Amino acid sequence: MGYTLDFSVVWQALPALLWGCLGTLGLALAGMTLAMIIGVAGVAARDSKAAWLRAIVIGFVEIVRNTPFLVQIFFLFFALPLIGLKLNPTATAIIALGVNGGAYAIEIIRGGVQSIHQGQVEAGYALGLHKGHVFRFIVLKPALRAIYPSLTGQFIMLTLTSSICSAVSAYELTSVAQRIESDTFRSFEVYFSVTFLYLAISWLLMLGFAVISRRFFSYPTR
Amino acid sequence: MQDQILIEMKRVQKWYGGYQALRDVDLTVRKGEKIVLCGPSGSGKSTLIRCINRLEAIQQGSIVVNGHRLDDSIKAIDVVRQDVGMVFQSFNLFPHMTVLQNCMLAPIRARRIGKAEAEATARKYLERVRIGDQADKYPAQLSGGQQQRVAIARALCMQPKVMLFDEPTSALDPEMVKEVLDTMIGLANDGMTMICVTHEMGFARQVADRVIFMAEGHIIEEGAPDVFFRNPQHARTRQFLGEILAHH
Numbered sequence: 001m002g003y004t005l006d007f008s009v010v011w012q013a014l015p016a017l018l019w020g021c022l023g024t025l026g027l028a029l030a031g032m033t034l035a036m037i038i039g040v041a042g043v044a045a046r047d048s049k050a051a052w053l054r055a056i057v058i059g060f061v062e063i064v065r066n067t068p069f070l071v072q073i074f075f076l077f078f079a080l081p082l083i084g085l086k087l088n089p090t091a092t093a094i095i096a097l098g099v100n101g102g103a104y105a106i107e108i109i110r111g112g113v114q115s116i117h118q119g120q121v122e123a124g125y126a127l128g129l130h131k132g133h134v135f136r137f138i139v140l141k142p143a144l145r146a147i148y149p150s151l152t153g154q155f156i157m158l159t160l161t162s163s164i165c166s167a168v169s170a171y172e173l174t175s176v177a178q179r180i181e182s183d184t185f186r187s188f189e190v191y192f193s194v195t196f197l198y199l200a201i202s203w204l205l206m207l208g209f210a211v212i213s214r215r216f217f218s219y220p221t222r
Numbered sequence: 223m224q225d226q227i228l229i230e231m232k233r234v235q236k237w238y239g240g241y242q243a244l245r246d247v248d249l250t251v252r253k254g255e256k257i258v259l260c261g262p263s264g265s266g267k268s269t270l271i272r273c274i275n276r277l278e279a280i281q282q283g284s285i286v287v288n289g290h291r292l293d294d295s296i297k298a299i300d301v302v303r304q305d306v307g308m309v310f311q312s313f314n315l316f317p318h319m320t321v322l323q324n325c326m327l328a329p330i331r332a333r334r335i336g337k338a339e340a341e342a343t344a345r346k347y348l349e350r351v352r353i354g355d356q357a358d359k360y361p362a363q364l365s366g367g368q369q370q371r372v373a374i375a376r377a378l379c380m381q382p383k384v385m386l387f388d389e390p391t392s393a394l395d396p397e398m399v400k401e402v403l404d405t406m407i408g409l410a411n412d413g414m415t416m417i418c419v420t421h422e423m424g425f426a427r428q429v430a431d432r433v434i435f436m437a438e439g440h441i442i443e444e445g446a447p448d449v450f451f452r453n454p455q456h457a458r459t460r461q462f463l464g465e466i467l468a469h470h
Binding site: 138222 | 275277316327333
């Protein structure tokens with residue numbers, strides 16, 4: 001038990017760790033954007049008249065939500081090249097995070113859509129709007145507002161999950177930390193510091209989510 | 223032009239599963255006519271007007287609106303909905319849009335008119351329902367009566383040929399009923415063709431050309447208001463009028 005804490009290695013590696021934080025933020029923001037697109041498109045498709053389209057969405061959500069993220073990203077990284085689809089680590093990470101987050105986003109956003117009063121939809125139809133317009137202009141925003149806390153919570157999860165992308169050596173905080181640790185053998189100091197850096201990233205994102213909420217969802221309700 | 227038929231329903235049958243909501247409904251509405259539909263709850267009066275703009279599908283019979291026969295084609299439904307405005311019991315304003323945006327959405331997206339023109343039209347109708355000064359507020363910031371007047375303006379912005387009212391004052395506090403009825407009376411006096419599901423018999427007396435009484439999915443009887451109220455033909459109508467007028 002003669003271990004002496006020495007944080008100087010962390011201090012020296014701080015620039016690398018901060019770049020790692022930027023890598024994590026980049027993966028997370030790109031992943032969230034993709035997840036959001038998949039989420040909204042998936043909810044719209046889940047409601048489609050075409051049974052095959054609904055079946056695809058349901059199957060997609062079932063598969064993604066009931067298999068491990070690590071297996072999903074390994075599949076993208078190691079299995080897809082065998083059929084000629086080779087992606088670099090960053091692209092793999094973004095797609096894996098977006099697909100995984102998208103499946104959860106579909107379920108969450110769908111809950112929001114179902115919370116919208118049918119009268120809103122009928123008012124849209126009565127005004128001569130089409131189904132697509134009703135979804136886009138009438139249903140979507142109040143639906144997102146209703147589930148905003150769950151959705152942003154899921155996006156924080158997505159951000160933390162990005163650490164698993166170190167498994168395909170994507171450039172992000174955990175892979176940077178692993179490299180520093182294997183160079184210095186200062187496991188405690190490195191991962192202790194990284195813990196706080198993840199906490200800082202999460203807080204930063206929550207701040208961003210709060211700003212977005214105030215900007216888009218602050219309309220008064222009773 | 224006074225004789226132009228805007229709505230023609232023939233032998234309309236409507237089921238919800240095993241329950242028949244409309245039975246053999248025949249109804250002809252001419253341009254400029256004001257019709258009040260009344261009857262006990264569950265009698266099918268809301269269902270009837272919801273069939274006219276195809277919020278509900280019918281199983282048998284035919285509905286022709288302004289010369290367009292309502293069938294399952296998207297095209298027919300589109301054309302009819304552009305001609306028919308509707309006001310709901312629960313207002314159904316869009317909470318995330320200002321009053322002005324509520325009124326501009328459908329003209330821009332469904333009628334594809336320009337933004338400036340849509341705004342001018344919206345402001346004109348908001349003035350007409352005397353709520354022009356609230357254009358930039360959100361629905362939740364308005365009283366129920368104000369919200370319902372906005373809903374009327376929003377429907378008018380699509381320049382409909384017919385307006386359907388589905389119990390427009392039933393969700394309102396008593397002191398707000400009058401402002402909405404006054405707006406509807408103004409609309410009637412301007413010559414709008416209207417079908418109103420309402421229990422406001424004072425309104426019926428004042429503006430209706432015909433009052434129609436429904437029960438159990440049938441049209442039981444109809445007539446000009448003075449005849450209808452003074453001398454109802456059917457026992458079922460007399461019973462209903464007795465119950466409803468006792469409160470007034």
